Amino acid sequence: MSRSRAAGHPALATRATELFGVAYPIVQTGMGFVSDAKLTAATAQAGGLGILSAGLLSYDELSREIDAIKALTDQPFGVNIRADQPDVARRIDLLASKGVRVASFALAPRQDLIARCKDAGLVVMPSIGARRHAEKVAAWGADAVVVQGGEGGGHTGRVPTSLLLPQVRDAVDIVVIGAGGYFDGRGLVAALAYGADGIAMGTRFLLTAESPVASAVKDVYLGKSVDDTVVTREVDGVPQRVLRAGTVDQLERTKAPARLLRAVRNGIAFQRMSGTPWREMIKEGLAMRKAHGLTWSQVVMAANAPMLYRSALLEGRTDLGVMATGQVVGLIDDIPTCEELINRMVEQAVEVLARLR
Helix, strand or coil, rough: CHHHHHCHHHHHHHHHHHHHHCCCCCCCCCCCCCCCCCHHHHHHHHHCEEEECCCCHHHHHHHCCCHEEEHHCCCCCEEECCCCCCCCCHHHHHHHHHHEEEEEEEECCHHHHHHHHHCCCCCEEEEEHHHHHHHHHHHHCCCCEEEEEECCCEEEECCCCCHHHHHHHHHCCCEEEECCCCCCCCHHHHHHCCCCCEEEECCHHHCCCCCCCCHHHHHHCCCCCCEEEEECCCCCCCCEEEECCHHHHHHHHCCCCHHHHHHHHHHHHHHHHHHHHHHHHHHHHHHHHHHHHCCHHHHHHHCHHHHHHHHCCCCCCHHHHHHHHCCCHHCCCCCCCCCHHHHHHHHHHHHHHHHHH
């Protein structure tokens, strides 16, 4: 935290830097197939909060990835886990035993899971897309929330960050992290002005040197404008923002029976790739349906996502896969290291704050 006071500005030493134990109020979000040990460690080492994406990892893989991060940095970091996984309690215990700082949740966890995390000494930070969700998890004991507006990539809502962020800030007194539309120091200062304690970024960190995304895929992202994204339900049955590229247009045109058949095939492929027992996949599907009010069709469609993302992001098959992104993709034009990115953002934020003064 000393770096933020020595090289930055007092306004950048926020409740978030204190809660997370990091130098700067900048969070790298947990992104499936993107936020691996290397990217998470690079973010943490640069002074931000890196978050490992564990939703698609087995328990043993999660343990190895945490060890890999700790071998690369001694700075605090977080792990994003899914509240609907059958072994979520065991995973929480693993995070605590290995000294992970933050337990991040893409969807609001149950009250008992928040209590388990806090009893284990973990900082609890769910992501939310509506004021009522923030109020609920705050009442249950969450320490922070990531507030993602409609500009954000992946699963997203319709309210823009500029409206959702101050709405949530006025509703809760816990640490609030703004997400959706951020990529530089100007956005960081703007979020602080709205009352946020920091910002979280996905697309911006996806387009860094340490990101495992294939170089050819990064070039596709760099060539897109703010108008080259679409919010679709055809990937996994619920709205998410992705690049208007790859198979998205084809998915949108495909009739329902064909989409379901594709989803079943992708589910079989994912089961073979991950080695997840069928009984566990079925149990997860039932939990998703109960927790989020999904139809059986949506549960089956959810099998699409892992294989479609893997095809594009890791295998470079932009013609076959799907690429999540925020609208901010149209404002990004380079691939810096995490250290270069964070240093640049802090310097720009300090310049903006000085100018405003």
